[in-house]
Amino acid sequence: MTPPSPTPGHAGLFVAFEGGDGAGKSTQAGLLRSALEAIGREVVLTREPGGTELGAAIRQVLLHGDHVAPRAEALLFAADRAHHVATVVRPALDRGAVVLTDRYLDSSIAYQGQARALSQDDIRDISLWATEGLLPDLTVLLDVSAGEGRSRRAGVHDRLEREADAFHEAVREGFLLLAEREPGRYLVLDAATEPVVLHQAVCRELATRHPGLSALVPVGDERAPRPACRSRAADPAGGEAS
Template sequence: MTPYPGRYAATGVFVCFEGGEGGGKSTQSRLLRERLEAAGYTVRLTREPGDTPVGAELRRIVLSPETGELAHKTEVLLYAADKAEHVATVVEPALARGEVVVTDRYVDSTLAYQGAGRALAAEEVEEVARWATDDLRPHLTVVLDLEPQEGLGRFEERDRIEGESLEFHQRVRAAFLELAARDPEHYLVLDARGSIDDIAAQVAARVEPLLASARRQTRPEEPA
């Protein structure tokens, strides 16, 4: 895959949670937000797809089983449109304000699901995704790794992507691990079978050194 140089925000902190289905990304995203807010930081918790009005419509299309089959390139472009709107209207403005942005999924999900999962040309998928996001990279990506069989077993009902074959999800998992192995400075891979509290503590320890550029909330002085 052609390497891309990457662009990292000069203000704020950008943290992303990635991984396959059922790994606890939403839970860990929420716990990190709660921990940082308790420490006085301004945090913007977000997700992909769907955390903009445009993204909500795109999320309905790409995840609803009622959508049925989509051409694989169509799927890539729909996810890219969500990312472009998300970065332009949510992520970049929050980082410019010096906030901590915590997102549940980002570019790596497109590379893993639409690239490896759909078996499209990795370089082409990455070019579209990086262009859509102006090549903005998270300061840290946490990959919550879990065997697909176990992760998928945590759902009673599955959306359009979760309902793909086991082989599809195995390719997705391998792609996430490959992305992390190529850039250990900006990735943290954790076993999603660990306890929620242990995982949260490991994430917090890795995020702590990044917080120097994040803005703390202004609080009134305590009375004497």
């Protein structure tokens, strides 16, 4: 199978937050959403799996169901991603919105390709085919050790979170290998750093990479303007909700 060339052009901005379980991805995505709203940008905050109604059903099977064979697991994640990109991510990017996603295709490569010992190239090709080659403009990797991630998680764990530390260390290794191979797309940060410091680093990176975001100010900075409410969150009922 020959996947399409990655990342066709789009009017918006696509940022993915990646990392092991307990890395703080949702916290950083939420902070960046607030900072972008404050400068008047439309923001779509979403996640994988589960960013659509179909995705929510797939998420239930993947994270809260019984054993799923590794190849079936990989294909279910790809199916969720295909529908998510077609119905939420691409429409938002085409109208010029900023899309922030908690996990994207690199999670599949790290979890199924590396930790499940499937072919990383095959997993990447499947996801690129499913998304018509869409890669993030920036991938923020919050690097966390298996032990630190476990200590941060609440008492109730999903099927993947319950995997042994060796599995989560393999996931971590997979993410770091991806960042090493594609340094231009990645910002790698130590997840043990204070959340506000991580947020400042993400804002600096975006302002440097994208001249249109030169006015971006971290949440809590005294220079920050009042929020201009133009945000949308992905709605599992199928699309987006104000």
